Amino acid sequence: MKPPIILINYKAYENSYGEKAIEISKKIEKISKNYGIPIIISVPATMIYKLSQEVELIIYAQHVDSVRHGAHTGSILPEMIKDSGAKGSLLNHSEKKIRLDEIHEALTRMKNLGLESVVCIDSYELVHPLALLKPDAILIEPPELIGSGRAVSKERPEVITKAVDEVKKVPGVYLLAGAGITTGEDVYKAIQLGADGIGVASAVMKAENPEKVVEDFVANAIKAIDKRQ
Numbered sequence: 669m670k671p672p673i674i675l676i677n678y679k680a681y682e683n684s685y686g687e688k689a690i691e692i693s694k695k696i697e698k699i700s701k702n703y704g705i706p707i708i709i710s711v712p713a714t715m716i717y718k719l720s721q722e723v724e725l726i727i728y729a730q731h732v733d734s735v736r737h738g739a740h741t742g743s744i745l746p747e748m749i750k751d752s753g754a755k756g757s758l759l760n761h762s763e764k765k766i767r768l769d770e771i772h773e774a775l776t777r778m779k780n781l782g783l784e785s786v787v788c789i790d791s792y793e794l795v796h797p798l799a800l801l802k803p804d805a806i807l808i809e810p811p812e813l814i815g816s817g818r819a820v821s822k823e824r825p826e827v828i829t830k831a832v833d834e835v836k837k838v839p840g841v842y843l844l845a846g847a848g849i850t851t852g853e854d855v856y857k858a859i860q861l862g863a864d865g866i867g868v869a870s871a872v873m874k875a876e877n878p879e880k881v882v883e884d885f886v887a888n889a890i891k892a893i894d895k896r897q
């Protein structure tokens with residue numbers, strides 16, 4: 669079985685850093701191990717090193733700058749996240765958009781460093797052009813549903829099916845779907861519609877019992893992938 673891809677974006681919630689981030693990451697690690705499914709967590713840059721020491725999860729940055737070494741105050745380079753222990757990064761999240769030339773440059777640099785990449789986009793029309801840049805995956809998220817509790821897989825299923833059709837034009841690029849994913853059923857439906865996995869943030873980061881939420885997501889993702897094969 670090809671495992672489903674579960675990406676949890678920590679964003680900048682109160683529990684996205686410090687001791688609380690370690691605590692939530694350990695809970696996610698437990699589920700990842702119990703189910704034998706790798707889970708990606710995209711964390712604030714300040715937490716990459718610490719979390720890479722504490723947990724066996726796939727750690728991503730949430731953004732990288734495409735500038736090269738030099739006088740660029742405040743920049744976070746692909747080289748820096750790799751040195752800190754990240755395996756990859758999100759790029760172009762709706763909340764951290766960058767230009768197309770910056771996506772291209774960042775992807776080239778990340779590939780040369782052996783870093784994985786997930787490019788976020790907000791419409792299916794952009795799936796094919798961005799897939800041609802050969803990221804590891806594309807994460808499609810209609811911005812109006814992000815953080816809404818209304819799942820893309822239920823509210824806009826056609827976004828997923830169209831994105832899946834588009835990504836198939838470029839072999840080797842995975843398609844993830846996100847925005848408003850709240851329940852295991854939302855995850856199941858996204859994968860049934862053809863996504864290789866999901867991206868999620870608020871349903872986990874704002875949960876009273878994040879472990880239970882992630883477990884429900886993972887169990888449903890496995891069920892959906894099994895059924896598809």
Ligand SMILES: O=C(CO)COP(=O)(O)O
Pocket residue numbers: 677761809813814815816817846847848849867868869870871
């Ligand atoms: O932006 C997202 C993941 O990158 C999705 O956010 P929500 O899960 O909060 O809708």
